[in-house]
Amino acid sequence: MIERSSQTAVHELVSQYLDGGLSRRQFVKGAVAIGLSMTTVGALLAACSSSSPGTSATPKRGGTLKEGYDLDFSRLDPINTNWYDPAFYAVYESLVTNDPSGNYVPQIAESWNVSSDGLKATFKIRSGLKFQSGAPLDAAAIKAVYDGIADPKNGSPLGSIWVPVASTEAPDATTLVINLKHPYFDLFNIVKTGYWDIVNMAFRAQLGDKYGQQGVDGSGPFTLTEWVPGSHTSVKRWESYPGTVTPFIQNKAKPYLDGINWLTILDAPQRAIQIQNGEIDTLRGPAFQDISRLQSDSNLTVTKLKEWSGYFFSLNFKRSDLGFNDVNVRQALSHAIDRASIVKALLFEHGEPLYGPITSADKSYTKDVEQFNQFDVTKAKSMLGDAGWKAGSDGILTKNGKRFAFEMIIQAESFNQQLGSVIQAQLKTVGVDLKVSSLDRGTFFNKAFANPDSVMFFYLWPVPIDVVTLFVNSVNANGKGPNWGNAVVPQVDAAIAAWQSAANQDQLIAAGKQFQLACAEQLPFVPVINRDAFWVSRKRVHGWQPDQWNLYPYYNDVWLD
Amino acid sequence: MADLTVIDDKAAWEARVDRLWAARPTRWRDAWHELTRNKLALGGSVIVAFFTLVAIVGPALAPYDYAKQVLSDTLLPPLTQGHLLGTDALGRDLLSRLLLGIRISMAVGLGTTAIALVVGTVAGMLAGYYRGWVDRIVGGFVELVWGFPLILIAVLLIGAIGPGLVGVVVAVGFVNWAGFARIVRGEVFALREKEFVASARALGKGDLDIMIRHLLPNVVGSALVMGSYYIAIAIIAEAGLSFIGMGAQPPLPSLGQMINEGSGYMLLNHWLSTIPGIVIVLLVLGLNVLGDGMRDVLDPRLKGTG
Numbered sequence: 080m081i082e083r084s085s086q087t088a089v090h091e092l093v094s095q096y097l098d099g100g101l102s103r104r105q106f107v108k109g110a111v112a113i114g115l116s117m118t119t120v121g122a123l124l125a126a127c128s129s130s131s132p133g134t135s136a137t138p139k140r141g142g143t144l145k146e147g148y149d150l151d152f153s154r155l156d157p158i159n160t161n162w163y164d165p166a167f168y169a170v171y172e173s174l175v176t177n178d179p180s181g182n183y184v185p186q187i188a189e190s191w192n193v194s195s196d197g198l199k200a201t202f203k204i205r206s207g208l209k210f211q212s213g214a215p216l217d218a219a220a221i222k223a224v225y226d227g228i229a230d231p232k233n234g235s236p237l238g239s240i241w242v243p244v245a246s247t248e249a250p251d252a253t254t255l256v257i258n259l260k261h262p263y264f265d266l267f268n269i270v271k272t273g274y275w276d277i278v279n280m281a282f283r284a285q286l287g288d289k290y291g292q293q294g295v296d297g298s299g300p301f302t303l304t305e306w307v308p309g310s311h312t313s314v315k316r317w318e319s320y321p322g323t324v325t326p327f328i329q330n331k332a333k334p335y336l337d338g339i340n341w342l343t344i345l346d347a348p349q350r351a352i353q354i355q356n357g358e359i360d361t362l363r364g365p366a367f368q369d370i371s372r373l374q375s376d377s378n379l380t381v382t383k384l385k386e387w388s389g390y391f392f393s394l395n396f397k398r399s400d401l402g403f404n405d406v407n408v409r410q411a412l413s414h415a416i417d418r419a420s421i422v423k424a425l426l427f428e429h430g431e432p433l434y435g436p437i438t439s440a441d442k443s444y445t446k447d448v449e450q451f452n453q454f455d456v457t458k459a460k461s462m463l464g465d466a467g468w469k470a471g472s473d474g475i476l477t478k479n480g481k482r483f484a485f486e487m488i489i490q491a492e493s494f495n496q497q498l499g500s501v502i503q504a505q506l507k508t509v510g511v512d513l514k515v516s517s518l519d520r521g522t523f524f525n526k527a528f529a530n531p532d533s534v535m536f537f538y539l540w541p542v543p544i545d546v547v548t549l550f551v552n553s554v555n556a557n558g559k560g561p562n563w564g565n566a567v568v569p570q571v572d573a574a575i576a577a578w579q580s581a582a583n584q585d586q587l588i589a590a591g592k593q594f595q596l597a598c599a600e601q602l603p604f605v606p607v608i609n610r611d612a613f614w615v616s617r618k619r620v621h622g623w624q625p626d627q628w629n630l631y632p633y634y635n636d637v638w639l640d
Numbered sequence: 641m642a643d644l645t646v647i648d649d650k651a652a653w654e655a656r657v658d659r660l661w662a663a664r665p666t667r668w669r670d671a672w673h674e675l676t677r678n679k680l681a682l683g684g685s686v687i688v689a690f691f692t693l694v695a696i697v698g699p700a701l702a703p704y705d706y707a708k709q710v711l712s713d714t715l716l717p718p719l720t721q722g723h724l725l726g727t728d729a730l731g732r733d734l735l736s737r738l739l740l741g742i743r744i745s746m747a748v749g750l751g752t753t754a755i756a757l758v759v760g761t762v763a764g765m766l767a768g769y770y771r772g773w774v775d776r777i778v779g780g781f782v783e784l785v786w787g788f789p790l791i792l793i794a795v796l797l798i799g800a801i802g803p804g805l806v807g808v809v810v811a812v813g814f815v816n817w818a819g820f821a822r823i824v825r826g827e828v829f830a831l832r833e834k835e836f837v838a839s840a841r842a843l844g845k846g847d848l849d850i851m852i853r854h855l856l857p858n859v860v861g862s863a864l865v866m867g868s869y870y871i872a873i874a875i876i877a878e879a880g881l882s883f884i885g886m887g888a889q890p891p892l893p894s895l896g897q898m899i900n901e902g903s904g905y906m907l908l909n910h911w912l913s914t915i916p917g918i919v920i921v922l923l924v925l926g927l928n929v930l931g932d933g934m935r936d937v938l939d940p941r942l943k944g945t946g
Contacts, residue, residue, distance in 0.1 A: 348904035366904050368729075420711035424731065491885060493904055500730060500890045504709040517803075517885055 138330070138621065142639035143338045147350040147362035149492070151343050151520040152312050155303060156283070156291030158227050159234045161524045161561075162539075163273030165363075165631040166312045169339055170211075171276035171297035174202055174221065174255075175267060177541070177628035178327040183267050186325050187221070187277055187298065188255070197262030197582045202255040205324060210279040211317055212296045218249035223280040225257070236561055237274050239554050240545055243579050262582030268542040273630065300334040300635055308521070312341045328635045330622070335638035347493050354379065354615055360639070361616040361623055363631075366493065367427045373615055382614040384627050385440040387543045389433045389609040390498060392487060392535040393550070393564030394602075400481055401532075402466050403564075409602040410452070411462035415509040416502065417454040421608050425497055429613070433606035435599035436551070437543040440609075440627075443591030448599035452606065459509045468510070476510035484512035485532035491517040498607070499535060527563045534563040535607075541628055544591050548575045551603035566603030573597070654843060661836075674937045681933020687926025691919075695746045698739035706740045707891040708732060715909050728901060728912050737893040741916060744894040745875050745923070748808055748887075752874040753867050755813030760820020761863055765851050767821065768828025778821060785818040790877055798886045805878075805894070808887045812877045816870050823866055827859040861938035868931030872924040879920055895920050 146165065153162040155170060174188045188202040208216040225247045228235045235241075243263040248256040257266065269275060279296035286294055295303045300323075301314035315338040322331045342359060344350045347366035351373055353359045365373055374381045394403040394412065402408035418432030431439060435448025468476035468483055476483035489499045499515040506513045513533075518526060527534045540546035549555055551571050555562035574594035581587035599606070614625040614632075622636030675681050699706075703722075710731035718726045718734075725734035767778035785793070790812070797811035798804075831837060832855070840850050879896025881887040883903075888894035890901075895916040902912025 346904070348906070352907075368905055368908065372907065417711065424711035424714045424729070496885075496890065497729065501709060501711070503891065504707060504730070507707075515890060 138335050138636075138638040139640070140335045140638070141337050142335075143340055144336050144361065144620065144623075144634070144637055144639065145359045146339065146341045147344045147353055147359040148341045149345065149347065149350065149362075149364040150490075151345070152306060152308050152341070153520075154291035155295045155306060155312075157274050157276040157278050158224070158283070159236075160274070160291065161236065163276075163630070164312070165341055166303070166314060166339075167273040167276055168299070168629070168631045169301040169314050169634050170295050170299040170303055171273070171278065172299050172323075173272070173276050174270045176271050176325060177626075178325075179624065179626040179628065181628045183271065184326050186323070187216070189324055197264070198259045200257045200259070200266055202257075204253045204255055206253050208298060208321060209319070210282070210296045210298055211302045211319075212279060212282055214279050214281065214296070215252075216277065216279075216298050217252040218255040219252070220279065221255050221277055222247045222249040224277050225275070227280055228275070235274070237549065239552050239560055240269060240548060240579070261580045263579060264581045264583055264587045265542070265545060265578065268545055272540070301336075301339060304338070309343060309519075311343065314339050323635060325633075325635075328633060330636045334635050335622075336634065339634060345492050351615075354617065357617065360620045361614070363612075363614055363625075365613055365615055367425065367429050367610075370427070370429065370613060378618055380616050380618060382616075382625055383429075384612040384614070384625060385438075386430070386610055386612040387438055387440045387541055387627075388537060388539045388546075389436075389438050389543070390535065390537050390607040391433070391436070391550070391604040392502065392533050392607065393566070393604045395530065395532050395563070396556075396565045396567060397530065398485065398532055401483060401485060402468075402478075405466060406601055407462050408466050409605065411459045411466070411509070412506060412511065413452045413602055413605045414455045414459035414462070415505050415511070416452075416605070416607060417505055418452075418608055419454065421498070421501055425494070425501065426608065426610050430608055430610040433609050435595040436547045436604070436606055437591075437595060438609040441543055441591075443544065443588045443595075445592045445595050447592070448595050451599040452602075456508055463509060470510050474507075474510055475512045482512060483510060484514070486514045486516055487533035487535055488516050488518055488523060488526050488531050489535045490523045491519050494610075495535065495537070502535070502607070527561070528558055530558070530565070531563065536563075539630060541630055544578060544594060547598070548578065548594075551575075551598060562603075564604055568597065568601045568603050570597040570601055571603050650843075657839065657843070675933065678933045678937060680929055681937060684926050684928070684930030684933055687922060688930050691742055691746065691923050691926065694739060695743040699736075699743055702733075702736035702739045704733040704736040706732065706737045706893055715905070715912075717909075718911055718915075725915055726911055728898075729905060729909075732891075734898075734912070734915065737898060738895075738916060738919065741893040741895045741898050742919060742923075744805065744888060744892065745878055745896070745920070746871075748805060748812075748878040748894070749871040749875040749927075751809040752812040752816060752877075753870045755809065756816035756820055756870055756874075757863060757867050759813070760817035760822075761824050761856075761859070763817065764821035764824025764826075765828050765855060765859070768825040769832055769847065769851055769855065771829070775825070778825065782818040782821055785815055790815045790873075791880060794877065794881055795884075795886060798881065803886045804889055805887065805892075808878050808881050811881075812874050816874065819870060820863055820866055823862055824859050827862055828855055831855055831858055861934075865931055865935040865938060868927050868934060872927040872931075875920065875924060875927075 148165060150162070152164050153160040155166055157163065157167065157171065172186045174186065175183045176186045178184045187205060187208065189205050191200060191202045193200045204218050204221065210216050227233045229238060229241050229244065231238060243259050243261060245258045245260045248258065250256065277298060282296035283290045292306050300317055300320045302317045304315050305311070305313040316334050316336060318333065320333045344353060347364060348369060350362045351365045351369040354362050355376060370381065373379055394409055396404040422428060422430050422432055434452045437444060463476060468478045471477040471482065487499065489495045496517055499517070503513045503515050538546050538550065549561050551566050552562060552575050553567040553572050554560065556565040556567060574590060574597045577590035578587065578594055581590050616623050619640040621638050621640065623632050625632045712731065713727050714729055714731040716723050716727040718724065720726055723733050725738060728734055763778045767775040793815050794811035797814060798807040801807040801810060837850060837854055840854050878887050878894060879899065882894045882896030883900040888897040898916040899913045905912050
């Protein structure tokens with residue numbers, strides 16, 4: 080028998096256990112502490128198990144998902160942002176998206192076809208769609224977005240990968256035509272990303288610089304309520320959401336959640352502690368040293384995916400005094416980096432060395448890049464010596480009275496800081512004095528475009544070659560884009576041209592290999608490592624499914640126990 | 641008559657005053673004697689002396705280069721062969737980093753306090769001696785500085801100067817001078833009415849001479865007591881600023897920086913943070929205890945009220 084006075088405590092205990100706030104052990108300890116016998120505790124656990132978290136099949140409406148985010152928030156403007164955040168998947172939609180198997184599936188476009196010569200892509204747009212403001216979302220609205228990306232005055236950092244597009248047309252409300260200068264097999268990989276999410280351009284123009292901060296107007300299932308950089312971004316359910324036709328999303332109607340609150344938690348160990356404590360429901364990117372602990376927590380689900388993105392650092396070609404415009408010097412510095420040890424020590428083997436520009440997860444990856452950039456300190460020193468650098472009295476190389484010293488900027492985040500320290504130490508072994516400057520995200524991007532000596536960066540993109548072209552294409556040098564190293568390498572530019580004119584899958588793969596080899600040898604940037612992607616959710620969260628092909632999960636199906 | 645003659649002789653009168661001044665109770669000698677008998681002060685002195693010795697000679701005795709990484713030997717626990725305190729996440733010897741970290745943290749503590757002591761003592765003495773508008777201006781600055789949390793002002797200043805130890809010393813010193821100024825001002829405010837100051841003034845001594853020769857020796861005791869506390873405060877402030885990335889920059893270790901670097905491993909490899917944390921606790925405790933003892937010795941009015 081349970082005393083009536085203890086009933087409230089028992090109810091609270093059971094409720095916390097079912098909510099995932101208590102582990103089984105904590106539940107037993109709590110039950111014993113309030114005077115229950117082990118027999119009673121066993122009976123309660125048995126009763127709980129029939130309704131334990133994660134087993135209910137009926138979605139429930141309501142609740143706010145709290146998600147720990149490993150970065151600060153960029154402005155929610157697809158056209159002029161350096162980075163797109165998970166909130167993009169809540170407030171916007173794009174023409175097409177990927178299902179969990181990587182197939183292109185409808186979102187705003189319900190069907191499409193590409194002409195036999197590969198020069199025209201025609202999309203059938205869902206009829207009757209509206210933006211959250213009530214403005215019509217038709218082919219003309221989409222054309223305005225795509226033309227906006229191409230217009231330099233809008234400042235899109237991605238204009239260089241939209242170059243193959245000759246023009247767009249909207250002959251009627253439900254037909255969008257993209258005319259290409261030459262076949263562009265990769266087109267769909269581009270328009271599926273957050274940078275090509277569909278935004279109400281009239282509303283955007285109305286808000287001006289405040290767009291994406293004080294307001295947004297997309298067609299996703301949630302509307303923005305608050306955007307506070309450094310703290311959080313909040314959205315609430317859009318009650319007029321017309322539903323989705325995307326096949327893999329099971330909930331075709333309005334989302335179940337009342338809202339979502341993404342919290343900036345830059346410290347990875349802190350994110351892990353907060354999800355274990357139940358302060359957040361989901362997170363991206365726990366610290367690698369915490370992964371085994373999280374995997375053993377029965378309240379959590381840990382999802383591991385192969386990451387398509389990697390860490391690199393640029394070497395500003397304009398620092399000719401340091402020889403950064405000399406491929407031999409760049410190769411020498413690359414040979415000083417012990418990538419395998421970094422993967423073992425910092426990633427706990429949850430990743431891989433990066434010898435070329437992209438990771439082995441990509442279908443066009445070629446192992447041929449592994450002939451380059453292998454760890455070899457002796458070779459590195461020899462190459463630097465051949466370039467005229469001699470060790471000074473303090474062990475730092477000098478040439479013509481100039482010390483081999485430069486600054487690398489990194490984002491102020493725990494893993495970035497560790498990696499920066501390792502690169503600093505490994506370059507010192509060959510006589511290079513590297514200063515690592517850790518900057519908040521806003522300052523980092525401002526400084527990255529201001530001609531720094533070196534930038535360490537983690538690019539994040541589900542189809543990596545596209546994004547890598549941004550960092551190495553010579554048209555993006557000199558502040559015109561994110562080619563922060565001002566790299567001008569004709570072999571790389573030629574490979575990009577081949578990639579952007581591939582007419583079919585085979586040509587795309589071949590161009591991809593050409594690009595990788597050019598980058599691995601010529602080093603417009605120095606590749607370092609690739610880390611696996613980890614996602615963690617509490618058992619009370621349902622329908623939250625990160626996948627390999629989309630940068631963040633969709634929130635239409637998410638509901639909370 | 642003979643006496644009157646002597647009194648009228650200004651030089652002889654000054655010599656007599658000087659003799660009387662020199663013959664006054666030898667406060668510092670007595671203080672040292674009492675300090676050595678004060679168990680509290682003695683305990684604090686031993687702790688501070690130990691860490692001072694470590695700070696001076698420790699880095700020279702370090703078994704490894706503080707920045708040397710061995711990625712195959714990361715997160716080794718204390719008492720591992722070859723690494724008495726283990727290694728950190730980048731395979732750096734924790735003992736070697738700790739020895740340098742103690743030096744850096746103590747140097748920052750002393751540096752900031754030296755700045756604060758000099759600036760605060762001068763400002764406080766001017767305010768207490770001249771009173772009036774000088775007092776109001778100094779008081780205004782003190783109120784302004786004390787109106788904001790130390791960390792906030794430090795973060796703003798370091799934001800302008802740039803992260804690093806120089807920024808920390810300047811920023812914390814800028815804030816802490818106010819404490820010295822207020823104490824010294826209060827002491828001087830009272831002392832300037834004393835007979836020995838009036839006598840000195842009657843003899844035509846200048847303001848600067850009176851402040852340096854007659855007032856400073858009387859306030860320096862209080863300032864030193866304050867200094868011992870403020871060294872501790874500065875060490876904690878440096879730890880806090882390094883913890884948020886504004887202090888010592890990698891790979892340079894300070895105690896706060898080491899706690900920061902280890903904070904991500906608290907659940908499995910807690911020693912990375914707890915060892916430098918314990919050092920900070922002991923160091924600050926030693927300084928505070930020493931300060932309490934010095935206060936008992938140098939300021940009899942407060943004896944036993946601590």
